[in-house]
Amino acid sequence: MLCFIEACGAENMKVSTRIIGGTEVQPPHRYPWLAVLIDSDGVFCGATVISSEYLITCAHCVNHKNDNDFEAVLGAHDLTENNLMKYKISETIVHTVTNGAAFCRPPTHEGPVEPNIKNCGIANENGIRRVKRIVDGYETKQLEYPWTVAVAYNKVLIGSGVLISNKYILTAMSTIEKIFKKSDYQQKLFKLIIGAHDITKSDVNKISCSVVKIVSHPSYDNPPYDYNFALISFECPPNKFDESLHRPICLPRKGNSYKDGANAIIAGWGKTKQGGSGSTTLRKATISVVDEAVCKLYYGDTLTKRMMCFTTTSGDACDGDAGGPVMYFRNGRYYLMAIIWYYKCGNSFNPAINGDVSKVLQWITRLTQIQTA
Secondary structure (H helix, E strand, O other): OOOOOOOOOOOOOOOOOOOOOOOOOOOOOOOOEEEEEEEHHHEEEEEEEOOOEEEEEHHHOOOOOOHHOOEEEEEEOOOOOOOOOOEEEEEEEEEOOOOEEEEEEEEOOOOOOOOOOOOOOOOOOOEEEEEOOOOOOOOOOOOOOOOOEEEEEEEEEEEEEEEOOOOOHHHHHHHHEEEEEEOOHHHHHHEEEEOOOOOOOOOOOOOOEEEEEEEEEOOEEOOOOOOOEEEEEEEEEOOOOOOOOOOOOOOOOOOOOOOOEEEEEEEEOOOOOOOOOOOOOOOOEEEEEHHHHHHHHHHHOOOOOEEEEEEEEEOOOOOOOOOOEEEEEEOOOOEEEEEEEEOOOOOOOOOOOEEEEEHHHHHHHHHOOOOOO
């Protein structure tokens, strides 16, 4: 890699020997680009000065933090000194492709931290600016995932669903089961909000559709939530459903398998934290597949062949996201990997469990006549 910044990477002292095993850096500020990130508990990560405005660090260091939760210490040698140069973070940008790097921008520099910059610029085309988080996720673009459906009962959001055709959505049975148990249950109070971004605002692309029929998987068992799927057929107002806008997600191949660590995307209007309020706008986050054998160490025999485990990468599902999509991108298209149902709201090291759609394709095809590869 070529460096186009004059004096970048140059030590403040030239030495001819290196010491294996590590010793204190001498003289102080020999590596002036080194920085540390601190919060109320002390140092939690390192960082590197790459310009007069930016630091770079690992994304996992800052994914669970707001910009006002931590500071950057620049130009330090002994962190116990009283005159440390601490800087507030004005903005954090997490890389969206690998979720492995993050840029932090502190204010102007002084003292020994002086990167010598010539004709430098920072492009944000490959980054997402952090907004208020849905358990460490990000707000989506308008109709970025048009198949994500808000499921409401009596004007209250109860979960999400996934558009799989112009007549059906797929969701988690556990999401709507509790509504059936209401003594005053009325199917006409169920509404599917399709094409929404902000569920509180009027939008020409947003349509409210009526539920025609709800079909639970015949083998659904609660607990342990095996076969936790439900198909909902719907009917929209005449001439409102636009197939060029309200596109369904692709169904996976039968018997699909996914590698340990494979990334997937979740989306929904769920709570931004456990016990908090729901998001009015559609949010997304990245999670990763956990190997079945590893997941069984946590859940034992309660984990069935219809279940998949995931761990947090850049966010987690929470209340209100259940029934929504776990999706993966392949060859220019998004495919439905799983249905969200057991979530942790980012508060547990245990993997989250979701329903593997590839294991119930025969049932979906029989009821909907949707052909799959």
